[in-house]
Amino acid sequence: MTYIASLINIVLTIIGILILVRVVFSWTGISPSNSIYRTVYDLTEPLLRPIRNRFGIIGAVDFSPMILMLIIFVLSQILGAVGL
Numbered sequence: 001m002t003y004i005a006s007l008i009n010i011v012l013t014i015i016g017i018l019i020l021v022r023v024v025f026s027w028t029g030i031s032p033s034n035s036i037y038r039t040v041y042d043l044t045e046p047l048l049r050p051i052r053n054r055f056g057i058i059g060a061v062d063f064s065p066m067i068l069m070l071i072i073f074v075l076s077q078i079l080g081a082v083g084l
Contacts, residue, residue: 005079012072018044019065019072 022040030037051064 009076009079012076015044015047016069016072019048019068023065 018040022044025037025040032038032041047068048064051067052062055063055067057063
């Protein structure tokens with residue numbers, strides 16, 4: 001893997017972890033005033049908002065984190081397949 005591909009892979013992994021943390025926070029009902037919650041929210045919301053605007057929320061379920069995780073997975077697979 002080249003340096004740039006490794007960097008992209010690291011960034012995608014970090015984004016994936018932040019998305020998972022945000023989902024867990026939403027399940028546990030952690031206070032939005034918590035500084036860690038705010039940081040995770042501020043880092044992930046710009047990525048999730050366009051997906052949420054495009055696909056919406058179905059019932060009470062927000063599928064935008066799942067869609068973003070799928071996009072990250074596909075990008076990672078493409079990077080691996082291309083050999084970067």
